[in-house]
Amino acid sequence: MKLRFLSIVAAAALLAACESAPSDTGAKGGAGMTTPTTGSTGIVKGSKEDFVANVGDRVFFDFDKSTLRADAKATLDKQAAWLKAYPNYSMTIEGHADERGTREYNLALGEKRANSVAQYLKSAGVAAARVKIVSYGKERPVALGSNEAAWSQNRRGVTVLN
Numbered sequence: 191m192k193l194r195f196l197s198i199v200a201a202a203a204l205l206a207a208c209e210s211a212p213s214d215t216g217a218k219g220g221a222g223m224t225t226p227t228t229g230s231t232g233i234v235k236g237s238k239e240d241f242v243a244n245v246g247d248r249v250f251f252d253f254d255k256s257t258l259r260a261d262a263k264a265t266l267d268k269q270a271a272w273l274k275a276y277p278n279y280s281m282t283i284e285g286h287a288d289e290r291g292t293r294e295y296n297l298a299l300g301e302k303r304a305n306s307v308a309q310y311l312k313s314a315g316v317a318a319a320r321v322k323i324v325s326y327g328k329e330r331p332v333a334l335g336s337n338e339a340a341w342s343q344n345r346r347g348v349t350v351l352n
Contacts, residue, residue, distance in 0.1 A: 270314035300325030
């Protein structure tokens with residue numbers, strides 16, 4: 191059942207990826223400049239798409255760890271700056287784990303990872319009232335497979351804007 195559901199989701203994602211780009215609607219400023227609300231990619235600044243594409247919505251963890259790596263801190267610094275610039279968003283921090291370990295263990299590890307991300311963002315000046323956490327443990331893998339390449343992608347914290 192899970193495999194069938196994942197197959198349907200994957201097919202829908204592929205169809206969405208095949209959608210053609212919107213045509214130019216003439217939303218340009220003087221002298222052919224793009225409007226200040228969009229970048230050269232057409233992504234509206236301050237949108238959820240802007241956050242994912244230009245800041246990054248996820249950080250990764252080492253095996254069986256919930257401590258933030260240097261690359262994760264760099265991403266979270268960018269997230270904090272963006273979130274302070276756009277205070278209208280609240281967020282949910284999702285904690286995830288790879289498939290190894292029991293369900294209960296991975297739920298607890300996912301919670302620790304989400305807390306690490308949330309604490310870092312709060313210490314960087316993001317209001318605590320804007321931040322919620324949830325742990326999915328190993329229940330929502332982003333990469334399927336039983337190898338280090340898949341596991342390393344599944345050990346993550348994801349910032350989802352609300």
